Amino acid sequence: MLTHLSLLSPSSSSTIRLHNTKPKSLFHPFPPSSYPSSNLTFLHRKPYPHEKTTYPHTKNNTFKPSALADFGFGNFESAQSVLEAVSVLTAIIVVHESGHFLAAYLQGIHVSKFAVGFGPILAKFNANNVEYSLRAFPLGGFVGFPDNDPDSDIPVDDKNLLKNRPIVDRVLVISAGVIANIVFAYVIIFAQIVFVGMPIQESFPGVVVPEVRPFSAASRDGLLPGDVILSVNDVEIPKTVPNSVNSVSQVVDVIKKSPKSSVLFKVGRGGEDFLIKVTPDQNLDGSGRIGNLDGSGRIGVQLAPNVKILNEKPKDVLEAFSFTGREFWGLTFNVVDSLKQTFLKFSQTASKVWGPVAIIAVGAEVAKSNINGLYQFAAILNLNLAVINLLPLPALDGGSLALILVEAIRGGRKLPLEVEQGIMSSGITLVFVLGIFLIIRDTLNLDFIKDLL
Structure with missing residues (x-):
């Protein structure tokens, strides 16, 4: 399962709305x-x-x-604020991948790798036959399964390989990352309302x-x-x-x-x-x-x-849950609407799609501003990641779900392995190319880089 942060809806920040809009938002x-x-x-x-x-x-x-x-x-003057933004981003990735991992682990499905980031390994350790690693490029992360690993000692017909599990089990594993981000977004909003208060x-x-x-x-x-x-x-x-x-x-x-x-x-x-x-x-x-x-x-x-x-601050727990629910659904509605507008008006919005550098830059500025902004920044990132990963595109969770849907329509007959691998490989290549492009573009847009050029 892959997590990608090389694409973020350009209007995601517009989900922070004025009061009494519909759906109602509590945040300024x-x-x-x-x-x-x-x-x-x-x-x-x-x-x-x-x-x-x-x-x-x-x-x-x-x-x-x-x-x-x-x-x-993108002014990176404060190392502390940059670190806070990177920490938020890393936490969101870890939560997403933990969703995949726990859904597989609790069902007894074999897992071989848990990685945050892509590319060369910066640090790793092994526990319970799983390699946990931190990698060089912060475009996302992945959970690896030994299903098609030629070096694996697990028999190809082992019932606990992901590919050999029933459709329902596989759908649960694939969708668990999105579910984890949605739950995390709700928890973040609830924590803000309880500990900081409703703006x-x-x-x-x-x-x-x-x-x-x-x-x-x-x-x-x-x-x-x-x-x-x-x-x-x-x-x-x-x-x-x-x-x-x-x-x-x-x-x-x-x-x-x-x-x-x-x-x-x-x-x-x-x-x-x-x-x-x-x-x-x-x-x-x-x-x-x-x-x-x-x-x-x-x-x-x-x-x-x-x-x-x-x-x-809310008067009691019931009011806290009420405020949280209203804000959660308001943010979710606007994240989905922003993504829709991105595709409907792609020629106008493509230049404003965020990559990891832009996300960290904005997060750093938010971290220097106030705690309310950082809470909502994290909630919006979670919801954005959840929605984007549901898109039926190769290399995203939605792409994997789409292949399972095709399998179900074909009466349980999977597409040939070569076809599936070709689809997923092309998607991964596209995402990496897009990610590198956005990193370069966003880096060149940083103010201190512009001053040097």
Whole structure:
């Protein structure tokens, strides 16, 4: 059984929704970004100054451009946060493979290998005729069975080989990894609600500027981190509410349409309002970032809905389970919907599919932000992995289930071994090629790598 993390739905982060959407979610949205891709930076956030006050204006009347350190996508400045993200990813892989392993073990089915990662072995040990290993490439993992191992001493007709078991037994083993991830996601959400609390969102008018890129148009013309943009070109920015025009998108749209033209911002800062004119730079490099399409305007800021977050713990166990169930089904619905949109609009979303490097980069930023984000990041990854592994593609769990379905339709007659091996081998090759491509692409998108090039 294989676990693959070389593909992650590009809109998975959008599963973090506003309250009272349908299905209802209890968790607040993390801010999209005016740079880079908002699909990655929904889970990219530090505590904002306004979250410590009743109203987000801060007591700071200094009025000068800022040269803030650049925290764009994939900044690996904190070794601890990267380690936390890698730990979350590894735990999810281990849980998935443990599902396969335990389903086989409890049925007395022979297992020969349990691996986290692919490629060269970094560390291994043997116990009860099973080789446990940690491998070099963090694209996933696998549980190996001795069914077609020429070096195995187990007779080919042994009833405890996976291939010789009834269809129901094999389906249970193959689907157990997905089931394990789904259960793990539920446990993570429950733990967040019980130990941290349920995030409750209160919205305010305007859009927050949590970060400003150094040497950008915004920095040059006087915008500061912590500013609240209250209006753009004399058009008031309302508070972000469900089922309405996104306040961040409203600001971004004006910026994109105004390259080399002044945009008038009404900015709240330190309890006072200022008028600031910012002239967006014109982008000509076609990098694909938000606001960076060829010829459009960009000012080099990260924007976020102007919200304040409070954590409310459930009154009792029943309420905790109620909150968890509602959030779990809401996240599941949105993960499935995101994957559907990926395939329906593949030409638009293919460039935003996550690989392992992007997952770790976003996870590291979340880990530096707050514990709520890390909980939900882990839950979304589990659900994404579960849904993707159910796809009927070779090398995925869904591909193996599809072959069993063909066998059942054929009255219990399996496809010729050569055909099955050819299908699975082609799938594995495709996944590895895709994985290497995404690793290279995502690595080149890291800010510190871009600075070196």
